Amino acid sequence: MPEPSTPVTGTVVMLGGRSEREFGVVRELGYRVVLLDERIPWHCMPWVDAHVDIGLDDWGAVADAIRDELGDERPAAVLTHTEPRLPLMAHLGSLLSPGSPGLDAEAAANCRDKWRTRTVLEAAGLPVPRFALATSEDEAVAAASHIGYPVVVKPRDGAGAFGVRCCIGESEVREAFGALGGFLRDGLPGALVEEYVDGPEFAVQTLTRGGTTQLLSVFRQRTTPPPVFVELGYEHPCGLAAAHHEELAQLLQDTLDALGLRDWISHTQVRLGTDGFRVIEVNARRPGGRLVEMTTAVSGVDMVEAVTRQVLGLEQAPPGPAVAFARYTSIVFDEPGTVLYDEFVPDGEGPGRPVVELEIAPGETVRPKEDPQGGVYGRIVVYGGSAEELDRAEQDVRRALDLQVVFGDGLDPAPSDSREFKSCC
Template sequence: MTVACVSGRRTVEVLAGLGLRTVLIDDEISAELAWLADVAVEADLDDWDAVERALSEVHRRSPLSAVLSTRDSYVRLAAFLAARLGVRGLALPAALNCRDKARFRRVLQSAGLPAPRWAQPSRVEEAVSAAGRLGYPVVVKPREGAGAAGVRYCRGADEVSSAAGELTAGGKQVLVEEYVEGPELAVQAVTVDRRTEVVNVLLQHVGPPPRFAELGYDFPSGLTAREEQAARDLAEATLSALGFDNGASHIQLRMGPAGPVVIEVNPRPPGGRLSYLTEVVSGLDLVRAAIEATLGGPVTRTAPVASCALYRCVTFSESGVVSYRPEVEQNELPPLEGPLPPLVEMDVSPGDLVLPLDDPEGGVYGRVLVFGNDRAQTERDHQAILEALQLRVDPIPARLAATAAAQGR
């Protein structure tokens, strides 16, 4: 079998490991990736016609079995190419439904699925009026895209006007949505020929508004059996309504006062270390599962190694110079109780400048992921790692830190 992958190093590595003939298509391809792929095609990924011509020539010489991408930016392109070449892939309507948030909301509304109330204003003043009708607080977001880019939590008309103004000034269309109070959930699923299996449900920890930064995840979710089943059922119904037929997906829900509601569907495996977490606790490598599902299955599963996981991001509450013991990151760990080594990653080095979580330029500076067979044990191991790291910030004025950090970039 020959599979075409639109960008994505990890996907190419897994395809090669599966022994599948791999065609990589990207704007620029390093010598290392070109060596790993069987065929490397460089093309402007913003020019879909040019990409189609290039891939059609490859397909003519050696027929493709499927086209896929595990990157948000290129899921629609991969679905378009699969449709044009008549090979397996994610259905193009499903890819469009997931990426276009207005289209996404209309599909859910037509299917009668629980989701935030919403409006699509065409001008800033209409956004303010819509927010007033929906009731504050609201969320203002761009119509196109995925994830939290451009998403703003707004408490009043001035904040809505500012958020909508920034989006429209950048040439983007705007959505205004009701803000749903409640815990956030991350649901992983694999679908083969429109038959969906929910792999797991995670409780997601997020920071305070307006940024809602990712702070971590818990498995199991801590929901009641009835709540978790409702989340699973809603995830399956949502994918069905969207026409999602093949691949892995990452679905964001909120457990509102009346039950779960759908926030977003990302038509690809989760990013960061969530795929690794899922492999440990559920026995599925989600990138491999996405490939196998796209090809029609079966999906490979192994025995879970742990029944509990705690994932926490490293953030700071003040500006300053960070210090910690890097040898802990390099696996010089204290005695732990978990069944396998933890993952400890820092994105900064001792002596680097860091900013607080609530700073527009701040955010996540690392992550700790521990596994076990009960929640109390994972919490003890996490605390032991933090104590061994000896994380500390020597404060400096926020403005000085922000200026220095910007110069460092």
């Protein structure tokens, strides 16, 4: 990694992280990086100035380790891009750098706990699905009967739509609740049972500064139909009329105000039902699965740099160039089998260059998109000046890849699966 472009002015403590960009931005802005995690990956070593191997579950021990590492120096900021560590980041920020901008502990908790998110927003008079918290199968069934079918059963925390299922009857609710055993054991107690809102879904990325929220991108999201929600892709422009877009902007401002998010980024899921917008989820983080790069392309704002500048109290960089049209298409399969494809290396450079990722190698097995062992196996992201240009760009990629699935009969699931994204962001 190159040396900082400006003299070092302080130290940023980072909790976890795997992306070079996360660390590179901090150093480019003229700060040292101290990385704390239970196991520091070897590939991260060149990107940081110092590291501390420590488990992050004991908050007191983490605070002591930071004090030992920095001595009398106060950290310029405590930062993480890892959603489970956001509450710890907020706690350490207030403890070690009181008064610094960023995500506070209450806002972090409000966004991390889906039940708490809905409770706070409902109390503020904002539109959310009807919901209830259930700690047993019987409570889940009673909540579903009260709300009215169909309902969605999901864990209180977690991401990527894991464990989320739409149910149309009692047996499905019981099955969905039972399948959450791992979440109920390792995460927050209880499951969320909520009304299923039928209508188009939108992924909204924002940057909030001093309580004023700016919409960076609004993507129309495509998923498989219920009962499971596997991401099929995202589109920009999102197709909303100007009046709806203004309504959505105001809803995000009011939502983040109510949750206490004043100096941070967010990735929010919203559905447009027959009675208007409903807030489905609010995540106090950037999106995953290449949506952050899409946001940079369509807005000119890099969310990684923006949130880093925000927590350091620095002015935001001016927006860069933006593209007019963008499309993210998940690589999914309808039938099981062995996948074959050719290597594809995109031409060109810059924001208009296609992104092509496959998380499986030729000769490996795949499952249908709705299968628990299936889902998303990669993604294609294309940019252009019109919808027609997107069509041509995606077709060019698919022709070059020549994706095929063969030998479907008698297929057994792969014994392990290390893919990062199986479902929604």
